[in-house]
Amino acid sequence: MSGVWTALMGLGGVLAQHVILAACAIGLGIAVALPLAVWASRSQAVSRAALGFASLVQTIPALALLALFFPILLSLRAVFGEDLPTLGFLPALLALALYALLPILRNAVTAQANLDPGVIEAADGVGMNFWQRLRLVEAPLTAPYIMAGIRTAAVWTIGAATLSTTIGQPSLGDPIFAGLQTQNWSLVLAGCIASAGLAIIADALLGTIEAGFRHRDRRLWLGGAIAVAIGVAAAFVSQVDWSRDDGRDTVVIGTKQFSEQLILGRLVGAQLEQAGYNVEYREGLGSAVVAQAVADGSIDLYFDYTGTIWANQMKRTDNPGRDAMYDAIRKWEREVQGSRVLGKLGFENAYAFAMREDRADELGIRTIEDLARAAPRLVAGGDPEWFERPEWFAVRDAYGLKFANQRNFSPTFMYDALRSSEADVITAYTSDGRIAADRLRVLEDPREALPSYDTLIILSPERANDERLINALRPLLGTINVEAMREANFSVDRTDGEKKTPQEAARWLAEEVGLE
Template sequence: MSDPRWSEALAHLPDYLGNHVRVSVAALALGLLISLPLALIARNRPVLRGTLLGLASIVQTVPGLALLALFYPLLLALTALTAAWLGFSFSAFGFLPAVLALALYSMLPVLRNTITGLSGVDPAVLEAAQGVGMTPRQSLTMVELPLAMPVMMAGIRTAAVWVIGTATLSTPIGQTSLGNYIFAGLQTQNWVFVLFGCFAATVLALVVDQLLALIENGLRNRSRIRTALGGLGIAALIAATLVPAIARPQARYVVGAKTFTEQYVLSALMAQRLQAAGLPTTTRAGLGSNVIFDALAAGDIDVYVDYSGTLWANQFHHTDIRPRAELLGELKTTLARQDITLFGELGFENAYALVMPKKRADQLGIHSIADLASHAATMSIAGDYEFFSRPEWAGIQKAYGLTFRAQRQMQPDFMYAAVASGEVDVIAGYTSDGLIAKYDLVALADDRHAIPPYDAIVLLSPKRRDDETLKAALRPLLGKIGIAAMREANLRASGNDASSSPDAVARWLWEKIGPK
């Protein structure tokens, strides 16, 4: 493994795997705790049985990522209520929403197989149990459950595999998992990370499934040795993955990052600066705009980089466009009311821009968004996962009357290759992205100022408002990252070699902007 990316992937494995196992075990345990009693209650009640299985089936139709994401705002609202009424709050970030969503996801196979297994017990056996004087409880525990256990274990095996696989999707709500490899790899085109994450999750699911199969086989054949070996194997796996995570000292500082390359680089840069100052630090990357802001406000993360236009339009729902200095001043005041500190600007702007191939733009005489309007009806446009639901897009459409033939959503880094190859005609790109120059694209002028300023700004959580050590570590970054440096950093991070990892690019960026 001469490629350092493999070593980097292995270095993250204890943390990612330990957290993945922890959330999967907790979710499966909670799912069993809920499903098994419900199945026992419903087995002889057809209406209740049908209702439970129907509800569990409906849960399965909800995409895993959506189910995970839905629990975050629900828990945020709940913790606000408990804080107001009962005087205590809890973290709605990461572990808890992931466990609750995954537990729901695990219920259908457990419910269905438990009910099926109990219903499949031979009536003659039940009559014999009654004939020897067994009570209904004795019949259940000594006859029905042992006979149904192999079928029940098959359901538990299915649930375990589903939970382990779906847990990789918990990264966007702040839960560290093997999905961190996949999300980070997709955003930075680090295919080593993507493959490593997929392989690790697959191996984990297969190992757990085979250990549970050993328990199932032992129960079916009444082999205590096989049952015990399977149970010991599960316990050993949990211990092997959790002990290193428990033994490792907890990081005091958490740096957040959104879902695109620039954010991975900047979060790595800030984490490196904090670590250089002796502050134990970890990162939580791949978070959506609203999730990361709410996590900062709640103190679940300590610092991250946002953009003035995103906060102005998306978070605080302003529709007017202010001059840069006025907008930043208003933001600082608004954030202060929530005890969030706008610590400073990094020195560059990363605004949305409508981007298309320069050659085609010249052929059609398109130099601005206004020029594009007369051609849009015959064109397709692509944007990131957030863009078309953001107020900025509504503002652009209103200002220029844009109506495209088709809209597509895709990974940010993939958009540039798609527009360069003609898969789409226009993309909603980022002005600080080096891929614009790499693919010979052009950002169209926004003559009507429909897009607000997007200065990159550092935000601190309420609990870090007076943390002078953190501020001293990050202050050398303020005003030092120009647009040219950020574009080059983003271009480097979009490569597919060892020097393109966010950590490596962050080190390069610090060498470029840091004290000489």
């Protein structure tokens, strides 16, 4: 439990970011919902359209809604220019505000519709105009119901805001996603406790305001409102950078969601700090998001693999061999994306089929050709992307693979699935420490159907010719061998007492490959 406590104490920064994000989203939701509700109360058509739209939004999973704002904002750059951010605060704010809309709107419209018609007739009868009726009669009478809607919206938004980590906005999702990735359950628990606690506190305070409105008790609602305001203000104040601007350049490093990326991010970050840079991390980004983010400058650099770029971004399905692929990628990044491939880090993280040694022996499998023969009786496990990737189609067609069943696992759980025989064979990654730790057999690929996956550093267009940054990064190229990377990965992924954080593993790795 002390691990959870320590993790909780380290959440101040993301907690503040979480509060700011949720408060802004709810505020924006209110700012849109209330005028819309007033309009809806005057027009049946508007009421139906607004409620229909809000309900529709609500059916989209929060994670998908957040992800959708990336392409939406990207296309909006045609209107608002290239400075429109596509990752981080803005898309998270917009998606969450949209999510907060429904409960506020629905309660406001319902409360309005259920107002005593006699009261409305009286308001008109005594000669109130539109604004007087709204201010003197409708607003005070519907306020408790609207507040109840805001309360619901707040609880939803605070929960859903944890998902904004995936689009590069720091939140209480950071410890949850990082902990899930590295099987650090203290971190996951700490993130959940903080997020749930925040939701409970917000619910209680907003509930106080609601009760104040309901009983027309000014002290009660004013007290609740002041407490909310203090909480939000404290979050803002804590995020103001009081240190004077030190004139240091800030580099934003983006990483994908798995341990190796987190370790590389911290390794490079430490090197850059030594070289006099400020470093910010956008950790846990989706694979496609991170590639686009570097191209549009939302992040300055990230790490990718030749085979991933080849298949995912260039949509190539052929396999011209390691060097030809690398040259084609450098050219494509330069000409199409405007990004710069700085070079290879030295190790490869390729897809490979892996099986438990005992099971492979039992079935007599050493190569993918052997696997193809046994496949109709076997269950294959892959990460959520694998069975959609061209590498899978290529290797499937090259060997005629046809499994009895195919299952998706998050990369972390894939190895557990192998251990518990939920899968007979998985698509492992060659730099994964668990291959050695679990003594897995990596199947040979005699037909060379699986492409190469050299690890690259890629710079955004703005940094493509930044000589100072390039000089700071160049010593890293070609230094990291796959054995060292495996060990570093395993030190983060292991679940016993020897477990390291990505930062600790990065420090170890730097020492191991002689970088300090």
